[in-house]
Amino acid sequence: MALRTRESLIFESSVPGKIGMDLPHLDVPAAKDTRPAHLKRNAFEALPSVSEVDVIRHFTRLSKWNFGLDDGMYPLGSCTMKHNPRINEKTAALPGFTESHPMAQDIHVQGNLALMFTLQEWLKEMTGLPAVTLHPSAGAAGELTGVMLMRAYHLSKGAHRRVILIPDSGHGTNPATAAMAGYDVVELPSREDGTISFEDVTDPSTGKIRKGFATLVAELGNEIAGAMITNPNTLGIFEYRIKEIADILHGIGALLYMDGANMNALVGTARPGDFGVDVMHLNLHKTFSTPHGGGGPGSGPVACIAALEPFLPRPVIVRETTKVGEGEVATHSYRLDWDRPESMGKVHAFFGNFGIVVRAMTYCLSHGGDGLKAATLRAIVNANYIRKQLTGVFHLEYDTPTLHEIVFDDSIQTKKGVSTLDIAKRLLEYGFHPPTIYFPLIVHGALMIEPTESESKEEMDAFVDAMKKIAKEADENPDLLHQAPTTTVVRRLDETTAARKPILRWTKA
Amino acid sequence: MRYLPSAPSEDRALLDAIGVGRAEDLLKGIPPELRLNRELELPPQASELDVLRTMTAFAAQNRRFTARFLGAGAYDHFVPTAVDMITSREEWFTAYTPYQPEVAQGTLQAIFEYQTLICDLTGLEVTNASMYDGATATVEAALMAVRQAKKKNTILISQGLHPHYQEVLCTNITPHEGLKLVQVALKDGVTDLEDLKAKLGPDVACVMVGYPNFLGCVEDLKAISEIVKPAGALLVSVTQEAMAFGWLEGPGKLGVDMACGEAMSFGNYVNFGGPFLGFLAVKDAYKREIPGRLIGQTKDLDGQTGYVLTLASREQHIRRDKATSNICSNQALVALRANIYLQLAGPEGLKGIAEQNAAKAQYLRQRLLALPTFEAVNTQPFFNEFVLRYKGDVKAMQKACADEDILAGLDLSSYATALQGCTLWCATETTTREQIEHLVEVLARIPSLA
Numbered sequence: 001m002a003l004r005t006r007e008s009l010i011f012e013s014s015v016p017g018k019i020g021m022d023l024p025h026l027d028v029p030a031a032k033d034t035r036p037a038h039l040k041r042n043a044f045e046a047l048p049s050v051s052e053v054d055v056i057r058h059f060t061r062l063s064k065w066n067f068g069l070d071d072g073m074y075p076l077g078s079c080t081m082k083h084n085p086r087i088n089e090k091t092a093a094l095p096g097f098t099e100s101h102p103m104a105q106d107i108h109v110q111g112n113l114a115l116m117f118t119l120q121e122w123l124k125e126m127t128g129l130p131a132v133t134l135h136p137s138a139g140a141a142g143e144l145t146g147v148m149l150m151r152a153y154h155l156s157k158g159a160h161r162r163v164i165l166i167p168d169s170g171h172g173t174n175p176a177t178a179a180m181a182g183y184d185v186v187e188l189p190s191r192e193d194g195t196i197s198f199e200d201v202t203d204p205s206t207g208k209i210r211k212g213f214a215t216l217v218a219e220l221g222n223e224i225a226g227a228m229i230t231n232p233n234t235l236g237i238f239e240y241r242i243k244e245i246a247d248i249l250h251g252i253g254a255l256l257y258m259d260g261a262n263m264n265a266l267v268g269t270a271r272p273g274d275f276g277v278d279v280m281h282l283n284l285h286k287t288f289s290t291p292h293g294g295g296g297p298g299s300g301p302v303a304c305i306a307a308l309e310p311f312l313p314r315p316v317i318v319r320e321t322t323k324v325g326e327g328e329v330a331t332h333s334y335r336l337d338w339d340r341p342e343s344m345g346k347v348h349a350f351f352g353n354f355g356i357v358v359r360a361m362t363y364c365l366s367h368g369g370d371g372l373k374a375a376t377l378r379a380i381v382n383a384n385y386i387r388k389q390l391t392g393v394f395h396l397e398y399d400t401p402t403l404h405e406i407v408f409d410d411s412i413q414t415k416k417g418v419s420t421l422d423i424a425k426r427l428l429e430y431g432f433h434p435p436t437i438y439f440p441l442i443v444h445g446a447l448m449i450e451p452t453e454s455e456s457k458e459e460m461d462a463f464v465d466a467m468k469k470i471a472k473e474a475d476e477n478p479d480l481l482h483q484a485p486t487t488t489v490v491r492r493l494d495e496t497t498a499a500r501k502p503i504l505r506w507t508k509a
Numbered sequence: 510m511r512y513l514p515s516a517p518s519e520d521r522a523l524l525d526a527i528g529v530g531r532a533e534d535l536l537k538g539i540p541p542e543l544r545l546n547r548e549l550e551l552p553p554q555a556s557e558l559d560v561l562r563t564m565t566a567f568a569a570q571n572r573r574f575t576a577r578f579l580g581a582g583a584y585d586h587f588v589p590t591a592v593d594m595i596t597s598r599e600e601w602f603t604a605y606t607p608y609q610p611e612v613a614q615g616t617l618q619a620i621f622e623y624q625t626l627i628c629d630l631t632g633l634e635v636t637n638a639s640m641y642d643g644a645t646a647t648v649e650a651a652l653m654a655v656r657q658a659k660k661k662n663t664i665l666i667s668q669g670l671h672p673h674y675q676e677v678l679c680t681n682i683t684p685h686e687g688l689k690l691v692q693v694a695l696k697d698g699v700t701d702l703e704d705l706k707a708k709l710g711p712d713v714a715c716v717m718v719g720y721p722n723f724l725g726c727v728e729d730l731k732a733i734s735e736i737v738k739p740a741g742a743l744l745v746s747v748t749q750e751a752m753a754f755g756w757l758e759g760p761g762k763l764g765v766d767m768a769c770g771e772a773m774s775f776g777n778y779v780n781f782g783g784p785f786l787g788f789l790a791v792k793d794a795y796k797r798e799i800p801g802r803l804i805g806q807t808k809d810l811d812g813q814t815g816y817v818l819t820l821a822s823r824e825q826h827i828r829r830d831k832a833t834s835n836i837c838s839n840q841a842l843v844a845l846r847a848n849i850y851l852q853l854a855g856p857e858g859l860k861g862i863a864e865q866n867a868a869k870a871q872y873l874r875q876r877l878l879a880l881p882t883f884e885a886v887n888t889q890p891f892f893n894e895f896v897l898r899y900k901g902d903v904k905a906m907q908k909a910c911a912d913e914d915i916l917a918g919l920d921l922s923s924y925a926t927a928l929q930g931c932t933l934w935c936a937t938e939t940t941t942r943e944q945i946e947h948l949v950e951v952l953a954r955i956p957s958l959a
């Protein structure tokens with residue numbers, strides 16, 4: 001893989017006198033030093049003195065130690081690692097966008113406002129919800145915005161409700177978000193088919209009774225602000241009682257939030273607004289292919305029902321249409337409306353990750369309504385193909401029909417002492433990025449596979465083949481898996497020491 | 510569809526293997542009455558050429574300016590070509606969170622270097638892998654301070670914080686019952702120390718001060734820290750223009766406990782305000798309380814140095830509702846851009862660019878003040894931004910500039926009554942003397958006032 005297996009920290013290559021950025025010619029008098037002496041910048045301790053050549057080689061070598069989407073299948077479940085079209089990068093780099101200033105007057109950024117308005121319209125059609133904000137920076141930020149919308153709504157009704165219900169299969173950001181918005185989290189148990197249980201569930205290991213949705217609604221009643229439900233859920237299963245859940249919540253004045261991380265299973269086939277969802281977020285960095293960037297930036301637009309619209313973050317984009325004579329084309333102008341007395345306030349310094357919004361708009365235009373639906377169906381076919389091929393090779397805890405992803409586990413392999421971690425590490429040696437592991441928490445030793453629509457039959461067959469070989473190896477030569485990986489630039493790393501004695505930055509020896 | 514890599518015959522083979530006739534049969538888990546029984550009412554798919562035309566048309570509707578004097582939280586700095594080139598490698602921009610460290614050492618080592626650089630700039634010991642933007646980093650700092658301070662419930666914020674950061678803070682603090690946000694007034698462009706002392710009661714968890722502040726003024730953090738420390742509160746600096754760290758001492762060296770803010774200035778475009786780069790740096794004592802991802806150095810089985818995500822027990826995927834924050838995806842690629850920028854600049858480059866920013870802003874201010882229509886409103890040291898009162902109609906002045914392809918300074922009238930008629934001007938290393946002279950000429954031509 002990598003041509004070089006060592007690349008020291010840049011700080012160790014620093015040689016005073018080198019520079020990687022020559023200063024432009026200064027055409028005004030040098031700055032007068034107006035700073036009080038103690039506020040004057042002293043020495044830097046780490047900033048390296050290196051040339052442009054050094055920097056480019058440094059980052060090029062480091063890059064070769066990364067597995068990217070174009071290196072092969074990257075079936076990281078829940079993350080929707082689909083192809084990143086290059087035109088999206090090109091459009092996002094158009095100077096008309098990159099030079100546009102967030103504090104400029106509306107009349108000077110009509111293109112941006114039109115683009116954002118258009119994407120909002122597309123998202124409304126896909127979600128079946130009538131209002132959208134693009135401000136949240138990622139999925140978790142969308143959740144927070146959505147939950148605070150719910151809060152603002154309840155307060156406007158004079159109600160103070162303190163509880164949010166979240167299934168045990170939910171992503172960690174859901175309970176963390178609810179807590180950040182000042183709510184108490186009450187967990188909803190899953191039933192044996194992997195969906196939310198209405199009835200109480202007895203925990204097989206502890207014998208403890210966990211209250212089901214129906215019991216919790218009866219007991220907590222109007223203490224409940226709402227529920228945060230992922231649909232399809234993190235097992236890839238559609239919560240088929242979602243409409244009933246929504247109706248029950250609405251019956252007690254509560255709201256239904258949907259984590260839309262898995263919209264890649266629904267775009268063009270079903271709309272949350274049609275099954276009772278009041279507010280939800282989408283991940284442009286998942287469903288709409290914007291690149292994950294090694295961890296971000298993403299974008300987490302929120303869509304909601306009309307009753308929540310007054311509370312949306314400020315400012316909102318308003319379109320004004322100039323009336324024209326018969327036969328003429330109407331012209332539109334756009335403005336930012338800051339005068340939103342019921343708004344929950346701002347959630348980002350400006351308008352969110354605009355550059356990501358440009359990429360997502362590009363993706364939408366490329367696909368069109370028909371292409372979006374085709375992508376959804378293809379993602380579901382791919383996941384079901386892998387499900388079919390690997391069933392029996394790996395254990396499937398929930399055999400309910402699944403949509404865009406499938407969660408196996410390691411319970412067949414643990415009999416030979418092989419864990420999900422071992423399987424993932426061995427997969428690296430076969431040239432694939434491993435699935436998401438150990439999530440959702442309700443599946444012990446989870447292997448969550450989401451191929452997306454971007455994988456060809458050939459690539460999936462190679463992946464399936466590798467997984468089957470690994471299963472065989474687990475049976476015959478478990479130690480091979482314990483040792484994996486040996487072909488990567490580093491082997492397994494000591495995470496315990498990393499956490500016990502954290503070294504979080506370089507310091508001069 | 511060019512992004513779907515399958516021939517019709519392969520599609521058939523997949524469906525046959527699964528044992529269904531049509532892809533739609535796989536939707537059986539969705540109750541029929543909940544499905545969308547029509548096509549999406551959206552335009553059809555389009556070729557790359559057509560899409561490029563549509564997107565270019567959007568971009569063309571934005572007004573482009575030849576000279577820009579607007580900052581206010583988004584700064585026009587030169588982006589070295591190497592930054593764009595390196596980050597366009599698929600290994601950087603298509604990968605995700607480094608969950609599998611053996612195939613993500615590039616990302617992990619890069620973030621470790623980024624953490625080192627942010628610590629160097631801020632003069633603090635621990636920073637995370639990034640936050641969404643300056644405003645949300647400010648929220649996280651405030652929430653962290655409140656967690657540290659246990660029973661104290663008041664957050665004092667200087668009125669000099671960016672008004673948008675103040676609003677985002679308010680949005681996020683409001684749901685926490687019992688927490689209070691209290692403003693400290695400004696005097697002559699900086700935090701009023703008397704007002705600060707008066708409000709600094711035993712209930713104060715932290716004090717948040719701009720550095721430089723929204724008006725461009727450099728606050729004396731040392732003097733403020735000498736007031737805040739004895740009161741037992743934490744001092745947090747909020748920097749909306751991180752380029753100032755090339756000109757000003759790191760806040761950690763001036764008694765600050767946490768430094769947060771916006772670092773888009775390192776290798777990014779103003780881009781309508783995002784993606785930007787929030788940062789949050791803290792003293793070592795708070796490392797187990799910091800939100801967001803942290804990268805640590807360790808060894809592999811063979812004793813080779815390597816990097817991993819660490820101290821994860823603070824985070825949402827482990828701690829759920831007890832986590833230090835809900836943040837999951839962050840701004841990693843923007844942090845990479847900042848990292849590349851800072852390495853290219855090095856200590857000499859960063860100081861040099863920062864000095865040029867100061868020089869251009871000083872020259873701009875001096876030239877504007879030479880006009881009869883502008884007057885100074887404060888006497889504080891500033892970095893690359895400053896406030897002047899305009900004696901005429903600000904809107905008309907901005908329009909006269911726009912007509913000459915100049916983006917004028919920000920109209921501050923709507924931000925505070927005291928700022929009526931005030932304008933905020935910014936110059937960076939990208940501003941030329943010629944642009945400044947042109948601006949002055951345009952301003953001088955505006956018919957004089959009554």
Ligand SMILES: Cc1ncc(COP(=O)(O)O)c(C=O)c1O
Nearest residue numbers: 078138139140171173261837838
């Ligand atoms: C189901 C689910 N919800 C929420 C999130 C959080 O999204 P983000 O990382 O964009 O904040 C994720 C991300 O992995 C997810 O898989």
